[in-house]
Amino acid sequence: MENDTRLEGFEVIHAYTRAQAIEDGVLVDVSDLAREAGFRFPVAVTQGVWAVLNPTKELEAAGQDMAGRAWDMLTILRYGIRSASRTDEVRFAPLFMREPGQKAEPVEMRAKCGPGDDAEPVITVMLKGED
Numbered sequence: 001m002e003n004d005t006r007l008e009g010f011e012v013i014h015a016y017t018r019a020q021a022i023e024d025g026v027l028v029d030v031s032d033l034a035r036e037a038g039f040r041f042p043v044a045v046t047q048g049v050w051a052v053l054n055p056t057k058e059l060e061a062a063g064q065d066m067a068g069r070a071w072d073m074l075t076i077l078r079y080g081i082r083s084a085s086r087t088d089e090v091r092f093a094p095l096f097m098r099e100p101g102q103k104a105e106p107v108e109m110r111a112k113c114g115p116g117d118d119a120e121p122v123i124t125v126m127l128k129g130e131d
Helices: 018-024 031-036 047-053 057-061 066-082
Strands: 027-029 043-046 089-092 109-115 121-127
Touching: 018 027, 018 043, 027 047, 031 043, 031 066, 043 047, 047 066, 047 121, 066 089, 066 109
Parallel strands: 043 121
Antiparallel strands: 027 043, 089 109, 109 121
């Protein structure tokens, strides 16, 4: 294939890398837990997803913890990936208890697989409506 010249003559003014987003806390790297759950690519979640994964003190007292909630999300995501018709984006809705004693409710999320800072495949999990 010939050199792509569509961006020829354009100057990059600003670039915000995935590493910078993780360093700034815009994204939270959950790759270690994701590897344990069977993921081969690095996985990061948005602050919105991170807030869902981190239980309140009341939920902690009811037996909820961040690792368990993250594991649940990653497990549902893996099932979603296996049954997805698209290869770069998966929509899924893991169940999370929002208040102690209440029934768990679905939280709509999507995971996008795309190029990382060095063009390696990475997965980013976000809430519905986040981009």
